[in-house]
Amino acid sequence: MVDVSADKRTYRGGGAPAPAGLGAPVSHDLAAPRSRTAPSRVERDLRLDLFRGIALWLIFLDHIPSNIVSWITIRNYGFSDATEIFVFISGYTAAFVYGRAMRERGVVVASARILKRAWQVYVAHIFLFVIYLAEIAYVSRSFENPLFAEEMGIFDFLRQPDVTLYEALLLKFKPANMDVLPLYIVLLTTFPLFLWVLLRQPTLGLATSLLVYIAALQFDINLPAYPEGTWAFNPFAWQLLFAFGAWCAIGGAERLAGFMRSRVVLGLAVAYLLFAFAIVMTWYFPRAGYLVPKWMSDWMYPIDKTNLDVLRFVHFLSLAVITVRFVPREWPVLKSAWLRPAIICGQHSLEIFCLGVFLAFAAHFVMVQVSESVTAQVLASAIGIVLMVAVAWLLSWYKNIEGRSPGSRPPDADLAGGEA
C-alpha cells in the first residue's frame, strides 16, 4: 500500500508546493542529520509562522465582542475561520518537530516532550481561567442593574467556587472563548500514539483519523461539559484537521503536490470559495435567503462548528490550495520587515494566543468602562495587536539571550509545534 519509506520522508518540499508550506521550527541540535536531499538549508518555512501569526490576530479580533474591526476577519466571508488555520498549522509543526524527535531520539523521549507541552498548555489554560474568574468576580461586585437580572445568572458559578474550580480543572467547565486550549490539550496527549502510527504507516494514520471523525459525527461522540452538554470544539471531530496537518508535514504534502498544482483543483477551490461567500452574504441580507433553494438549505444547514462540518473543512482546504499557489515558499516578501510582526507572533503561538484571550477580555472591559465608540473599538484592536507583537518580540529576545549563554541552549520543545 502506501508506506512511504524513511528516505522519502524528507521535510523539504523539493520545490513542490504544499498546503501551508513545508518545514517548520527546527532546532539546531536536531536539524543536521537528515538534511540531505534538499537545496542546502533547513530553514523555517516562514509561511507557517506568518499564517499562524495572522490567525492569532484574527482570533483576538473575533474575541472582542461587538468589535467593528472583526468585520475584516475571514469568518465573515466564508464557512471556516482562523481556528481551522490555527489547528492545521499546529498539527503540521507538531509532527514536524516531534516526528523528527521520535525518529532520532526514540518514542519515549518524543512522547515525554509532547506530554510536557500538553502540561504547559494546561497550565496556561488554568492561568487564563483564573483571570476570567477575577473579571466576573469583579463585575459581580460592582455591577447591578435590574434590567439584567437574568444575565447576572453568570455569577452563579461564583456561588459554588469548589464545584466551578473542580470542573474547570477537569476541563469540563470552560468559559466562552476558552475552548481552543482544552482542545489542544486533548490533541497533544493523544499525539504520541498517533505520531507513532503516522511515522510507520502514514496512510493508516490518516485513515484512522478519518474514521474517528466519521464515527464522532455518526454516533455523536464528544466529551462532556459542565454545567451541561458537550465540548464546543469536539476533539473527536477537530482531530481530523490536526492529523491532516501532521500527515502533510511528514510527507503527505509531497504526495499532494501534483493535486495542489492542478488547474482543475484550483478552479474548484475558487468556485467553492465564491459559493461560500455567496451563501454567507445571504446571512447578512435575510431577504436574500430566498435565493438559496430549499433543498440546498435543508442539506447544508446547520453548518456545525462544534463537529468541524465538512463544509468548513472543504472551505479551509480551498483556502490552503489558493494560499500555496500564490504564496510560494521562497517569496522574498516573507523576509521583509513588513511581515515580521505577524511571523514573530506565529513563532510564539502559545504565549501569544493566551495573551490574545486576555487582551480581548481587557479590551472589552476598557471599552465598556470608557467608550464603545467605533474609534475606541479600532483603537483597542490596534493596541491589542501592537501589544501582541511587542510581547512576541520580547520573547524572541529572551530566546536569543538564553540561547547565547553557553551550555544552556534549551531543547526545541518551546519553539516546537504543538503550540496552541
Place this chain on the structure above:
Amino acid sequence: MRALAIALISALLCMSEAFAEAHDECAVAAHLVTADYALPQVATAIANKQLNIVVVGTASSLLAGPAGKQEAYPSRLEAALSKQLPGVKVKVTTYAKPRTTAEEMEKEIEHIVSTDKPALLIWQTGTVDAIRRVDTETFRSAIEDGIEAIQAGKSDVVLMNPQYSPRTESMIGVLPYAEAMRFVALQHEVPLFDRFAVMRQWVESGTFDFVEATKKIDTAEHVHQCIAELLGDLIVKAANMKGPGAPDHH
C-alpha cells in the same frame, strides 16, 4: 392636601410626558423590528374581538420586585395592544421561569398551548442557554420542535431573542444563540422580535445607558415599555399581512 393633589397631578403629567418621550426613543430601533411573516391566528382573533397572548420566557420577561410582573413588558404589551386595537379584548398571560433553557421550556409549551389555546405565543429564550453554554444545535432543535408544537396547537408564534447586555458580553456568549434564533425564524417563516439588535441599537444611538450600575428600576421599566410598544407594532403589522393561510379579514 391641596398641595399634595397638585404634586400628584404634576407628577402624573411628568410621567405621561416621559412616556411620550419614551415612544420617540423606542422608535430609534423601529427599523429593526420588521413583520416578515404573517400571523394568521392573530388576525382571526382580532376579527373575533378576543386576542389571547401567552409569553413563555425567563427572568427577562419579568422585572424584580413585588410589582415586577405588572411592570414588565408583557403587561405593557397588553396595554399597548388594547390601545392599538380598540374594541378587541386583549389578554396577555406570562409563563416566565428564571433559569430555564429552551429545551426545558419546549417540554412545557405543548401543555401551555393546549390548555390556554392562545392565538399567539411569544417565546423569549436564549440567555440561559448562553450562560449554561448549551450546545447551539441542541438549542436550535429545541426551538424548532417548540415552533412545530405551537403551530400544531393552532397558535402563532413570535420568537424573542436575548437581551443585549454590554457589561456581561465578554462572559456570556449570547450572539450565537441570538443568531440561531434569527436563523430558525427565517427557516420556519415566523416573525422574530430581534431584542438583541434593538437593544444594541439603543446603546449605539445613546438612547439608553446599559453599562451604568444602578439599583433603580426606572431604566428597566423604560426599556420594557419600549419593547412592549415595538412588539405591539410588530404583532399588529404581521396580523394585517396577507401571508399563507391569512384570512381575508379586511
